[in-house]
Amino acid sequence: MSDSSQLLYLTDARNHVLAVQIPWDIWRKIEPLARPALDALMEGVSEEPAEPLAAFEEFLRYWDFRYFYSPAVHCPHCGAATQDWREDPAHPFRLSNANLGGLLVFHCRACGATIRQKHFHDHVTVEHTAPRP
Ligand SMILES: [Zn+2]
Structure with a gap:
């Protein structure tokens, strides 16, 4: 070039x-x-990077917390929400990271915020980073 x-x-x-x-x-x-x-x-590939679903499967496989995993995701920034990020046809959240330590990171497609679900032994906390202006 x-x-x-x-x-x-x-x-x-x-x-x-x-x-x-x-x-x-x-x-x-x-x-x-x-x-x-x-x-x-x-062929079957969108323009967006693939979600780390293998890492998510690992995350579930090693799940040993005292509660059931909840696939619900809520965006504290714009209020978007889904009961199940995997099954929702609108797919309002994209998984961008998953690790065995209990962290799931989602990207809100409506507003661009980053949502971090931290799974602890007996509770979950949610943090978010607002999208850059
Ligand atoms: Zn949002």
Whole structure:
């Protein structure tokens, strides 16, 4: 890529790159090379990074607290809530981290807040970080 100024980066309000536009004459040349990789990528993959569901399964497998795990998630920042973040068709929360120490981190899709559920031996605490303006 000797002339990257020909590429147009489309960003969201938080300056995250969403897409790149490639001039037609460049795309024409690289499409035969890129197409197989693109097709493989597009198959069932959304633009968002995958949730760490394997880590979540581990989290559940090692669950030894005195209460049942609750899949309910609530956003203290904007009030979004679900009874079960895994089953909710609107999927209002994305899991971004899970660890065996009892921490689950969710991303609120409505407002962008980060929600941390800390599971202790006999209770859960919820902390959140408001989205950056
Ligand atoms: Zn929210």
